[in-house]
Amino acid sequence: MAIRSRFDTHDVFNQPPPYENVDLFSSDVPLQEAVCANRAGEDASVLSDFGNRWGTAEMFALGRLANENPPRLHAFDARGYRRDTVEFHPAYHEFMRESVAAGLHASTWTARGERAAAPAEVTRAARFYMAAQVETGHLCPITMTRAALAALAAEPSLAGIVVAKTVTRNYDPLFRPWQDKSGMTLGMGMTEKQGGTDVRANTTTATPAGSFYSIIGHKWFLSAPMSDAFLVLAQAPGGLTCFLVPRFRDDGSVNGLRFQRLKDKLGNRSNASSEVEFTDAFAWRVGEEGAGIRTILQMVQLTRLDCAIASAGLMRMALAQAVHHCRNRSVFGKPLYDQPMMRAVLADMALDVEAAVAFVFRVARAHDRAAHDPNEAAYARVMTPAAKYWICKLAPGFIFEAMECLGGNGYVEESVLPRLYREAPVNAIWEGSGNVMCLDVLRALKRPEEAALAAALARAAGVDGADMESTSEADARIKVGRVAVLACAAALQASAPPAVAETFIRTRLMTGHGAHYGAAASIAVATTELLLQRVLPDA
Numbered sequence: 201m202a203i204r205s206r207f208d209t210h211d212v213f214n215q216p217p218p219y220e221n222v223d224l225f226s227s228d229v230p231l232q233e234a235v236c237a238n239r240a241g242e243d244a245s246v247l248s249d250f251g252n253r254w255g256t257a258e259m260f261a262l263g264r265l266a267n268e269n270p271p272r273l274h275a276f277d278a279r280g281y282r283r284d285t286v287e288f289h290p291a292y293h294e295f296m297r298e299s300v301a302a303g304l305h306a307s308t309w310t311a312r313g314e315r316a317a318a319p320a321e322v323t324r325a326a327r328f329y330m331a332a333q334v335e336t337g338h339l340c341p342i343t344m345t346r347a348a349l350a351a352l353a354a355e356p357s358l359a360g361i362v363v364a365k366t367v368t369r370n371y372d373p374l375f376r377p378w379q380d381k382s383g384m385t386l387g388m389g390m391t392e393k394q395g396g397t398d399v400r401a402n403t404t405t406a407t408p409a410g411s412f413y414s415i416i417g418h419k420w421f422l423s424a425p426m427s428d429a430f431l432v433l434a435q436a437p438g439g440l441t442c443f444l445v446p447r448f449r450d451d452g453s454v455n456g457l458r459f460q461r462l463k464d465k466l467g468n469r470s471n472a473s474s475e476v477e478f479t480d481a482f483a484w485r486v487g488e489e490g491a492g493i494r495t496i497l498q499m500v501q502l503t504r505l506d507c508a509i510a511s512a513g514l515m516r517m518a519l520a521q522a523v524h525h526c527r528n529r530s531v532f533g534k535p536l537y538d539q540p541m542m543r544a545v546l547a548d549m550a551l552d553v554e555a556a557v558a559f560v561f562r563v564a565r566a567h568d569r570a571a572h573d574p575n576e577a578a579y580a581r582v583m584t585p586a587a588k589y590w591i592c593k594l595a596p597g598f599i600f601e602a603m604e605c606l607g608g609n610g611y612v613e614e615s616v617l618p619r620l621y622r623e624a625p626v627n628a629i630w631e632g633s634g635n636v637m638c639l640d641v642l643r644a645l646k647r648p649e650e651a652a653l654a655a656a657l658a659r660a661a662g663v664d665g666a667d668m669e670s671t672s673e674a675d676a677r678i679k680v681g682r683v684a685v686l687a688c689a690a691a692l693q694a695s696a697p698p699a700v701a702e703t704f705i706r707t708r709l710m711t712g713h714g715a716h717y718g719a720a721a722s723i724a725v726a727t728t729e730l731l732l733q734r735v736l737p738d739a
C-alpha cells in the first residue's frame with residue numbers, strides 16, 4: 201500500500217512502507233521447513249514468539265541505535281589510574297539481555313556442561329538466524345560464550361563452576377568478579393600482531409605460579425572486552441596452551457588486562473574489538489600444556505557454525521527487504537515485482553537463500569547428533585568449515601545485489617542495507633578466513649568416512665563426483681565450493697519442494713552460474729512465483 205503524505209511542493213507516494221512488525225519466523229517459509237526437516241518442528245510456536253518479538257519496530261530501532269552509538273574505551277580515570285573498561289550504549293545491553301534471556305549464549309548446554317538433547321542446536325540456530333537479521337554486533341560475545349563452553353570441557357573442575365554461572369538466563373553487565381554475578385559471558389583471544397591463522401607463532405607467555413599461571417604478552421584482536429573471562433592461547437613451558445583469563449583475579453582485584461585501543465571497524469560497530477596487553481595476568485590452565493590448539497578447536501568449530509548461520513540471516517534480511525520493496529514500488533506503471541528481469545534477479549537470489557538456510561540447518565542437526573552417530577560427526581566435521589566458506593563468502597555480494605533492488609534508497613543508511621553490507625565480510629574473515637576453511641575441508645576429506653560422504657552427495661544430486669579425489673591446495677576453493685553446493689542440493693532435497701531443489705541443482709551444478717544474479721539459466725515461471733512467495737507470502 202502506498203503511503204500518501206502532503207508537502208508544500210509535492211505529494212509523497214510510491215514509497216514502500218517500512219519492513220517492520222513482522223514475525224521473522226512465520227513469514228519465512230524456507231526457515232520453517234528447514235526447522236521441521238531437521239527435527240525441531242515441535243518448537244515452531246516458541247520460535248514464532250521469538251520471531252514476533254525480534255521483528256518489532258522497537259527491535260529494529262534498537263539495532264540502529266546500537267550501531268549509531270559505538271562503544272567507547274575508558275583506558276584511564278580522571279586521576280590517571282587504569283580503568284580498562286568499555287562503555288556500551290543501552291541498546292547494546294538490551295540486545296544482550298534479550299539474547300541471553302532466550303538462551304542464545306548457552307541453550308545447547310546443560311548446567312553440568314553436557315550437550316543439551318536434540319534438537320537444541322537446530323532450535324538455537326533458528327533463533328540465532330532471526331537475531332542476526334536485526335543486530336549482529338552483540339552476537340559476537342553471544343556466540344563466543346556458547347562456544348567457549350566446548351573448550352572448557354577439557355578442564356572439568358573449572359568447567360563445573362563456569363558453566364553453572366553461564367547457563368543462567370541472566371545478563372549481568374556490571375564490572376565485578378564473575379563469582380559475584382548472576383550470569384557471565386566469555387570471549388576469546390588467539391590472534392597476535394604477527395599472525396592470526398598461524399597461532400603457533402604466538403609469543404604471549406604463560407609462567408606457572410602455583411595453582412595458576414601468569415600471562416605476559418598481547419592479543420591484536422580481543423572482541424567483547426567486557427566479557428567476564430577469555431579463553432587465551434599462550435606459550436607455557438610445555439608448548440602452546442589454552443587458558444581462562446578472568447577480568448578479576450581470585451583475590452577480587454582487577455586482573456592485568458590493559459586495553460590499548462578499540463578497532464575502528466568497517467562494520468560490527470555495536471560490538472567492541474580491542475587490542476590488549478596482558479601484564480602478569482592471572483590465568484587458569486584449560487587442558488594439558490601443549491594441547492592449546494586441540495583444546496580451543498572445540499570452541500572454534502561452533503563459532504564457525506554461527507558465522508554461517510549469521511551470514512544466512514543477513515542474506516535473508518537483505519532478500520526480504522528487496523522483495524518487500526519491489527512489491528511496493530512501481531516503475532513504468534507496473535510494480536517492480538512484476539517486471540520480468542527483476543523477477544529473474546529476485547528468484548535467483550531466493551535460490552541462494554533457500555540453499556544457505558537448508559544447508560546451515562542441516563549442519564546444525566549434525567551437531568545435534570554428532571556425539572551418537574559417526575556419520576553425523578563426519579558430516580559436521582566436513583560441512584561446518586564448508587558452510588562457513590560458502591555462505592560467508594556469498595553474503596557480501598548477495599547483499600549488494602539486494603541493495604541495488606532498492607535503488608538509491610538501498611544505499612542510504614535508514615534502509616538497513618548498508619549496515620547488513622558492512623556487517624557481512626567479518627563472518628568470512630574471522631575464525632578462519634576463506635582459504636583456511638578450504639584447507640580445513642581438504643584435511644577432513646582425507647579421512648575415508650568424510651571422502652565417502654562427499655561422493656555420496658554427488659551421486660544423490662546426479663552429478664559427477666570425480667573431482668572429489670583432488671587434494672591440490674591450489675584447487676581447494678573449486679573443490680570446497682563444489683562440496684558445499686552438493687551439500688546444499690542434498691539439504692534442499694530433504695527440506696524444500698522438489699522444484700526448488702531441482703532448479704538449484706540445474707542452475708548451480710549442471711550449468712555454470714554466472715557472476716551475477718538473474719544471469720544464470722532461466723528459472724521456470726511457476727518456480728519463480730513459488731520462490732518469491734516463499735520469501736514473503738503475499739499479504
Ligand SMILES: Cc1cc2nc3c(=O)[nH]c(=O)nc-3n(C[C@H](O)[C@H](O)[C@H](O)COP(=O)(O)OP(=O)(O)OC[C@H]3O[C@@H](n4cnc5c(N)ncnc54)[C@H](O)[C@@H]3O)c2cc1C
Pocket residue numbers: 387388389390391394395396397398421422423424465468473626629630631632633634635636639
Ligand atoms: C571484527 C573482528 C573481530 C575479531 N575478533 C577476534 C577475537 O575476539 N579473538 C581473536 O583471537 N581474533 C579475532 N579476530 C581476528 C581474526 O580471527 C583474524 O584476523 C583471522 O583469524 C585472520 O588472521 P590474520 O588477520 O592474522 O590474517 P593472516 O593469518 O595473516 O591471514 C591472511 C590471509 O591469508 C590466508 N591464509 C592463511 N594461511 C594460508 C595458507 N596456508 N594458504 C593460503 N592462504 C592462507 C587467510 O585465509 C587470510 O585470507 C577478529 C577479527 C575481526 C576482523
